[in-house]
Amino acid sequence: MKIIIGNRTYSSWSLRGWLAAKQSLLPFETELRVMDSPEWISGAAKTDMPSGKVPVLWDHGEAIWDSMAILLYLADKAGHDRFWPRDTKARGLAYAMCAEMHSGFAPLRAGCPMDLQRHAPRFQPTPEIMADVRRIEQLWETALTRFGAETGEPWLFGRFGAADIMFAPVCTRIDTYHLPVSDAARAYVDLCLAHPFMAEWRAEAMKEDFPFTRYDVPGLEKR
Numbered sequence: 001m002k003i004i005i006g007n008r009t010y011s012s013w014s015l016r017g018w019l020a021a022k023q024s025l026l027p028f029e030t031e032l033r034v035m036d037s038p039e040w041i042s043g044a045a046k047t048d049m050p051s052g053k054v055p056v057l058w059d060h061g062e063a064i065w066d067s068m069a070i071l072l073y074l075a076d077k078a079g080h081d082r083f084w085p086r087d088t089k090a091r092g093l094a095y096a097m098c099a100e101m102h103s104g105f106a107p108l109r110a111g112c113p114m115d116l117q118r119h120a121p122r123f124q125p126t127p128e129i130m131a132d133v134r135r136i137e138q139l140w141e142t143a144l145t146r147f148g149a150e151t152g153e154p155w156l157f158g159r160f161g162a163a164d165i166m167f168a169p170v171c172t173r174i175d176t177y178h179l180p181v182s183d184a185a186r187a188y189v190d191l192c193l194a195h196p197f198m199a200e201w202r203a204e205a206m207k208e209d210f211p212f213t214r215y216d217v218p219g220l221e222k223r
Contacts, residue, residue, distance in 0.1 A: 001058065002031055010115060011114070017067040018030065020074050023160070025082070116176070133180075140156060154191055168192055171192040
């Protein structure tokens with residue numbers, strides 16, 4: 001298998017697809033396409049991207065695009081227990097949380113784009129951004145209280161899985177923009193950022209030196 005990603009520093013959807021590939025434990029290659037490069041803008045870098053976007057997973061000549069589709073495909077291929085909790089009620093909540101993350105939280109996405117090389121310690125979030133953050137805190141608290149704590153493991157549903165993958169870019173946003181969250185939410189953010197897969201992604205992101213101005217936010221500083 002091969003997964004095509006965009007800039008690790010900025011591409012939150014690429015991060016989700018890549019984390020799903022790592023979680024599958026199946027062998028795969030990673031190919032980076034530099035976003036906003038001349039080849040990207042002209043479309044020459046997108047000829048094998050059916051939607052024109054990253055990530056895309058190629059498996060034996062078949063393309064699977066969209067991070068959620070990639071996650072579902074890899075769960076079918078590697079085993080659902082690697083991604084989803086076994087308990088029916090827990091699995092239902094995990095499905096709903098992943099779907100809400102996939103389709104919602106537009107103010108947080110637009111106002112706090114992922115940026116792993118910089119941070120904004122004086123960022124002032126809008127009420128709409130903070131409403132998204134409070135909703136995410138509520139979801140995390142529900143999962144951690146009802147299902148995560150039962151297993152004795154610290155992830156949303158016990159073991160690291162699909163929900164943690166889908167919310168991983170949110171953890172980077174909370175960290176980058178110093179968004180105010182509860183102690184429990186901050187502990188989960190720190191746990192997620194310290195995961196070996198996340199540490200590997202961030203280490204590679206810090207090496208990137210690609211011109212990219214689309215996500216410039218006032219107040220961002222180099223780490």
